[in-house]
Amino acid sequence: MKTIDEVLNDNGGGLYYGNRVLLPFKAEILKIVIDSDIITDFSKELKGASVRATDAYTEIYFYDYKDLEEELSKYDIIKIVLVQSGDDLFDFNNHIPIELSIESKHKLSIKKISDDIIFFE
Amino acid sequence: MKKHILVFLFSVLMLFSVSNKLIAQETKQGEAKTEVVQNNEIEKVEHELPNPLMVLPFVILLIMIATGPIFYHHFWEHHYPKISVVLGTITAAYYWFILNDTHSLLHTAAEYFSFIALLASLFFASGGIMIKVDKKATPLLNVSILLFGAVIANLIGTTGASMLLIRPFIKINQDRMKPYLVVFFIFIVSNIGGALTPIGDPPLFLGFLRGIDFFWFFEHIWYIWLPTIILITTIFYFIDIRNKGDETEKEYTGKIEFKGAKNLIYLLIILLAVFVDPNVMSWVPNLSPSPIGLREIIQFSVVLFAIKTSDKEILRYNEFDVEPIREVAFLFVGIFATMIPALQLISYEANLLGDKLTAGMFFWSTGLLSGVLDNAPTYLNFLSAAMGKFGLDINSQADVKEFMMLDVIFLQAISVAAVFFGAMTYIGNGPNFMVKSIVERAGIKMPSFFAYVYRYSLPILIPLFILVWLVFYF
Known part of the structure; x- marks a missing residue:
């Protein structure tokens, strides 16, 4: 399985189905910004989002967005701060901000957040 | 679903129809005047006053606008267009079928299109402009940006100025970001x-x-605007100098980058189009009874041009989303329609109350309601009330002109209060929520609705507004 850096360097993508997002790496997610919702609580309360990381992928379920394709506009992006699984979570240098954009046919583009986009961790 | 809505609308209309007749039997109803332009001649048409119960759709809509985004965000997000249209339709159907007053409806439709044409064109034109500032934030630079924003808000609207400046403002403060900014x-x-x-x-x-x-x-508000702006930026300055931020080794080029020049031309066209009105320029054709005039045609054309020609890279940088303007368009369909009875009844009642209402009362009542409701409909309601005090009718342009000359202090108090107090809460004015949303999309946690009020509005704005009241309206 690829690391986050490899996916970003290869312009790799993920998948989405309805409210489920699949990322092709194993990661610890620290913060998600979707629309104007800031999600940092990934406990089991059915609010915000839940995250599950397997050896093959990391998946996110958004509880308040039933269909991402329908609810996000053309210029909307999902911003995420994450850390490669196994890396030191407490070292800020390992924190990677990425942006996800919805594309057609369930494809999800994954890019490192550019300097142009204003994003606060 | 549609069938249920129709049954509901019919039942509500029947209820209002019956109660209207009962009230009419018990009390002598007043009359509402509407100005109608026919063959370039102004004619006043008098209609029966609406049943007071018809204010309910307006009250329900305002309460939902105030509480929806905070307490039932996702339900509101999905259903506000239907709620607004249904409530607006109830009032429109009541006027059309029960009062047989199509003039008020037409007048309101024309006003709605003028309103939405201006806001939409400013929104789309400013959305295609990008300003990048690569400078180190200092309290003085922040004050300069806020002052610049205050001035250009009068040229491109508070919505346009907010959309244009909020991103560079938070970007330069990246290392010292705090909600007070x-x-x-x-x-x-x-x-x-x-x-x-x-x-x-x-x-x-x-x-x-x-x-x-x-x-x-400008003529009657600048001398209140200027000291208020100076005072509030001074308060800001003294709070901001205490913010030392994170130590960073980042080097700044001092460069200011601007992109989207053609959208500046669009903004200029929008601004000039405001004056394209038969009442301002005699050569402008009056397209009455069409609710859309030449001004609106120009402004809607700007919307189309801006959609077609705005730079995609800039739209992406601005994370451009049509949702905020869609929301305004839908909500104000409901607000404009449902507020017709409220405006007519307030005007009628104020006419009866007469001398008891002072400028100070208008200042505080317009202001406090503007803070918790949207300030646009609140303004019209209190303008209607103030004019009613002098026996004038807000639906008559001749009466409005007379009022403007008659007693400056009332119109000034209402105008100042509606604009200033719009800052009291996130829902006081359209751009407040847009700014909050843009900032949260950048990952910055903003104060909750109530925290905004008790941490910032009450300790900062209220003393300032008391000062304005003491100096100008006490």
Whole structure:
């Protein structure tokens, strides 16, 4: 399985189905910004989002967005701060901000957040 | 679903129809006047006053607008268009079928299209402009941006100025970001700044559409606007100098990058189009009874041009989303329709109350309600009340012109209060929520609705507004 850096360097993508997002790496997610919702609580309360990381992928379920394709506009992006699984979570240098954009046919583009986009961790 | 809505609408209409007749039997109803332009001649048409119960759709809609985004966000997000349209339809159907008053409806439709054409064109034109500032944030630079925002809010609206400046403002403060920075931005750029022209803030534009001269606001408000802006930026400065931020080794080029020049031309066209009105320029054709005039045609054309030609890279940088303007368009369909009875009844009641109402009362009542409701409809309601005090009718442009000359202090108090107090809460004025949303999309946690009020509005704005009241309206 690829690391986050490899996916970003290869312009790799993920998948989405309805409210489920699949990322092709194993990661610890620290913060998600979707629309104007800031999600940092990934406990089991059915609010915000839940995250599950397997050896093959990391998946996110958004509880308040039933269909991402329908609810996000053309210029909307999902911003995420994450850390490669196994890396030191407490070292800020390992924190990677990425942006996800919805594309057609369930494809999800994954890019490192550019300097142009204003994003606060 | 549609069948249920129709049954519901029919039942509500029947209820109002019956209660209207009962009230009419018990009390002598007053009359509402509407101005109708036929063959370039103004004719006043008198209609029966609406049943007081018809204010309910307006009250329900305002309460839902105030509480929806906070307490039932996702339900509201999905259903506000239906709620607004259904409530608006109830009032429209009541006027059409029960009062047989199509004049008020037509008048309101024309006002709605003027309002939404201006806001939409400013929104789309400013969305295609990008300003990048690569400078180190200092309290002085922040004050300069806020002052600049306050001034340009009068040229491109508080909505346009907020959309244009909020991103560079938070970008330069990246290493010292604190919620108070955004709150003061909302106070100054999204609200108080725009008190000098009808383009500045939606309530004033509604006043302009009713007949108040374009330059009346500048002439009679600048001497309140200026000290208020100086005071609030001074408070900001002294809070901001205490913010040392994170130590960073980042080097700044000092460069200011601007992209989207053609959209500046669009903004200029929008601004000039405001004056393309048969009441301002005699050569402008009156397209009455069409609710859309030449001004609106120009402004809607700008929307189309801006959609077609705005730079995609800039739209992406601005994370451009049509949702905020879609929301305004839908909500204001409901607000404009449901507020017709409220406006007519308030005007009638104020006429009866007469001398008991002072300018100070108008200042506080317009202000406090503007803070918790949207300030645009609140402004019209209190303008209606103030005019009613002098036996004048807000639906008559001749009456509005007379009122404008008659007693400056009332119109001034209402205008100042509607604009200034719009800053009291996130829901006081359209741009407040837009700024909050842009900032949260950047990952910054903003104060909750109540925290905004008790941490910022009450300790900062209220003392300032008391001062304005003591100096000008006490």
